Amino acid sequence: MDKSRRRFIQGAAGAIAGAVAPVESTQALRRENKQLPPNALGMLYDSTLCIGCRACVTACKEANDVPVEQPAHLREWNVGVWDSGEDISGKTLNTIRVYTDGTKERKDREENGYAFIKRHCLHCVDPSCVSVCPVSAMLKDADTGIVTHNPDACIGCRYCVYGCPFGVPQYQFDETFGKIAKCEFCEHLQKKGEIPACCDVCPTGASLFGRVDDLQQEAEQRLSKQPGDRYEFPRGRLGDDRPTHEAAIPEYQSHVYGVKEAGGTQIRYLTGVPHQKLGLPKLPDESYASLSEGVQHTLYKGMIAPLALLGGLIYLARRSTKQHEDEE
Amino acid sequence: MAQSTHQPLGGKLLTKPFMLFALLFLIAVYFLATRFMFGLGSVTHLNGGYPWGIWVVVDVIIGTAFGCGGFAMALLVYIFNKGEYHPLMRPALLGGLFGYTLGGMAVIFDLGRYWNFYNLLLPWYAQPSSVMFEVALCVMAYILVLWIEFSPTFLERLGLTNAKQKLKRFMYIIIALGVLLPTMHQSSLGSLLLVMGSQLSPLWFTAWLPLWFLLTAIAMGYGIVILESTLITNAFKLPSEQRILSKLSPIVGWLLAAFVVLRLIDLLAHGHVAPMFAADLNAFMFWLEILVFVMPTIILISPARRTDQRQMFLAALLLLAAGSLYRINAFLVAYDPGNGWSYFPSAPELMVTIGVIALEIMLYLVFVKKLPVLHGTRPA
Numbered sequence: 007m008d009k010s011r012r013r014f015i016q017g018a019a020g021a022i023a024g025a026v027a028p029v030e031s032t033q034a035l036r037r038e039n040k041q042l043p044p045n046a047l048g049m050l051y052d053s054t055l056c057i058g059c060r061a062c063v064t065a066c067k068e069a070n071d072v073p074v075e076q077p078a079h080l081r082e083w084n085v086g087v088w089d090s091g092e093d094i095s096g097k098t099l100n101t102i103r104v105y106t107d108g109t110k111e112r113k114d115r116e117e118n119g120y121a122f123i124k125r126h127c128l129h130c131v132d133p134s135c136v137s138v139c140p141v142s143a144m145l146k147d148a149d150t151g152i153v154t155h156n157p158d159a160c161i162g163c164r165y166c167v168y169g170c171p172f173g174v175p176q177y178q179f180d181e182t183f184g185k186i187a188k189c190e191f192c193e194h195l196q197k198k199g200e201i202p203a204c205c206d207v208c209p210t211g212a213s214l215f216g217r218v219d220d221l222q223q224e225a226e227q228r229l230s231k232q233p234g235d236r237y238e239f240p241r242g243r244l245g246d247d248r249p250t251h252e253a254a255i256p257e258y259q260s261h262v263y264g265v266k267e268a269g270g271t272q273i274r275y276l277t278g279v280p281h282q283k284l285g286l287p288k289l290p291d292e293s294y295a296s297l298s299e300g301v302q303h304t305l306y307k308g309m310i311a312p313l314a315l316l317g318g319l320i321y322l323a324r325r326s327t328k329q330h331e332d333e334e
Numbered sequence: 335m336a337q338s339t340h341q342p343l344g345g346k347l348l349t350k351p352f353m354l355f356a357l358l359f360l361i362a363v364y365f366l367a368t369r370f371m372f373g374l375g376s377v378t379h380l381n382g383g384y385p386w387g388i389w390v391v392v393d394v395i396i397g398t399a400f401g402c403g404g405f406a407m408a409l410l411v412y413i414f415n416k417g418e419y420h421p422l423m424r425p426a427l428l429g430g431l432f433g434y435t436l437g438g439m440a441v442i443f444d445l446g447r448y449w450n451f452y453n454l455l456l457p458w459y460a461q462p463s464s465v466m467f468e469v470a471l472c473v474m475a476y477i478l479v480l481w482i483e484f485s486p487t488f489l490e491r492l493g494l495t496n497a498k499q500k501l502k503r504f505m506y507i508i509i510a511l512g513v514l515l516p517t518m519h520q521s522s523l524g525s526l527l528l529v530m531g532s533q534l535s536p537l538w539f540t541a542w543l544p545l546w547f548l549l550t551a552i553a554m555g556y557g558i559v560i561l562e563s564t565l566i567t568n569a570f571k572l573p574s575e576q577r578i579l580s581k582l583s584p585i586v587g588w589l590l591a592a593f594v595v596l597r598l599i600d601l602l603a604h605g606h607v608a609p610m611f612a613a614d615l616n617a618f619m620f621w622l623e624i625l626v627f628v629m630p631t632i633i634l635i636s637p638a639r640r641t642d643q644r645q646m647f648l649a650a651l652l653l654l655a656a657g658s659l660y661r662i663n664a665f666l667v668a669y670d671p672g673n674g675w676s677y678f679p680s681a682p683e684l685m686v687t688i689g690v691i692a693l694e695i696m697l698y699l700v701f702v703k704k705l706p707v708l709h710g711t712r713p714a
Contacts, residue, residue: 094382095382137463137529139466140464141450141453141461159459161446161448161450161453163446164386165466173382179380180375183447184373185447268531285672285673294529294530298465298525299463301528301544302525305544312518320507322413326411
């Protein structure tokens with residue numbers, strides 16, 4: 007091995023070691039979490055207000071033109087009329103799931119109780135789906151922060167389905183020409199000045215539409231009250247003049263889910279039952295995209311490292327091929 | 335033995351094993367037709383929790399690692415300038431050519447919206463932060479590079495020595511690209527998992543994923559070279575390459591040993607001891623994987639064992655099994671989407687994967703029989 011070759015190999019080994027070795031934890035490799043957009047729109051879902059009527063599910067299906075869904079094992083019980091999808095899917099953009107325990111006596115109780123939870127896109131502040139999509143088919147609006155999907159760009163690789171920590175984007179496996187389905191916060195209705203269908207039809211204000219910072223304040227206000235206090239729960243859009251729904255403040259879990267989870271989301275959850283029991287995963291404050299993009303940007307910054315490596319490889323390959331010119 | 339030249343093997347093409355592979359391939363074609371008519375769900379067990387199955391993990395991620403023979407040998411022959419391994423270069427490249435070309439083909443039938451595939455090449459859709467974007471472009475470029483690297487074989491066959499000489503003049507650039515591109519995308523196949531966070535078991539999730547995938551891909555590349563050489567020299571009664579192979583094996587053995595030790599150190603350094611000894615599938619698969627990595631490592635490092643052709647063949651098989659198991663574990667076993675989702679491939683899904691492998695072997699046989707790929711000749 008001649009000197010220059012050895013120097014190159016040592017250099018390359020050093021560069022690799024330097025890039026990865028001093029990292030005791032993975033923290034140092036992360037880029038910063040992204041920030042909440044200036045006019046972020048979102049939803050406050052208060053599980054204690056939800057009565058499980060699923061009006062939001064029906065309204066969503068109508069507004070987004072997705073069909074009624076019936077799992078095979080429920081089809082006989084319910085002949086073709088009621089939607090009975092058990093979770094979001096390629097044809098169900100939102101749904102209400104139920105938690106039960108023991109005798110199921112009291113609502114919003116962890117033991118011997120039951121509770122409802124709504125499933126749909128959380129419109130992450132730093133979304134994995136946007137980060138992983140190779141063809142920019144997942145888009146996050148720079149102003150409102152709403153995450154939309156462009157099927158004309160999508161190649162159907164399903165990395166967004168695999169990567170989303172909430173299991174939100176879903177591919178239509180049963181279609182010849184399937185596409186990715188996800189809640190786009192009724193972007194088409196918002197363009198006409200309306201609000202997302204689920205919030206519009208919710209009779210109790212369990213799904214409440216609004217600006218994320220206003221919704222955050224509203225959530226904190228509810229938490230600041232004493233259980234049993236009477237409270238005027240807004241409905242539809244926060245700040246609108248719709249009649250409110252008066253009820254007693256329940257016993258809330260003190261944590262507002264969605265503020266910091268996976269770098270933060272634009273949905274806020276208030277619940278009576280611990281979040282993980284309701285299928286809301288425990289997630290770190292760092293967004294998942296911050297690590298993968300951090301590593302990727304470290305290795306490929308300005309393509310300097312790959313180009314330097316290519317230069318070295320060309321040099322070495324040239325010397326070897328010259329030496330063995332007659333071998334072929 | 336004088337330096338022999340590359341020669342086509344000749345011989346009958348439509349042998350019995352060939353017909354069997356053809357039958358397996360036809361079965362796959364039937365299920366693929368079903369997939370294109372009625373959608374992915376009509377053939378596979380893919381679901382909302384497990385959107386990636388064996389067509390991604392086996393056909394593409396493991397398939398391209400099996401195709402790393404060309405990459406691993408180029409690294410040795412041209413970058414570390416070990417000319418003595420040159421006879422292994424062409425068959426290794428051929429393996430790479432099919433591993434990658436068919437892996438690329440498998441991507442097409444796995445893509446849910448394959449008719450938009452070309453969007454990957456349209457600059458206004460480009461998303462450079464996506465690991466998938468980098469992998470896709472790198473793999474496409476590498477398939478092209480492999481065909482150029484292999485093209486002297488065609489040119490020789492066609493008697494176009496002039497073109498071959500011209501190509502040779504800038505071949506070193508192609509060779510360099512042929513090392514750079516797999517270094518990038520084989521490591522990036524590991525980076526694909528960096529976004530998974532707690533959805534992956536801590537036994538597999540680490541910031542070192544890209545390096546682990548790169549190291550194991552190179553090791554698998556050598557594994558396939560050993561396997562291929564042993565099978566071909568025996569089947570076609572060619573001069574044995576055992577001498578070169580036993581020289582190659584300690585390199586591979588130490589590479590594997592380094593991987594296993596570094597991986598364990600990383601896990602211990604992050605304090606992931608509890609999941610190692612949990613009574614669950616993850617822990618079981620983890621130790622099985624370590625075991626299957628350690629066995630070939632021992633054979634390849636031990637001077638007594640590595641001169642034995644049978645042991646070497648076993649080591650190559652184990653090494654490929656270990657790398658494959660690592661990939662299946664990382665992408666499917668370690669991954670838990672929650673919500674009670676589960677996945678096990680359907681029979682048709684498996685048949686498609688088997689059919690793709692059958693096609694690969696058929697094409698390999700056609701190429702070595704018709705084109706000057708291998709060294710030496712069959713005794714008359």
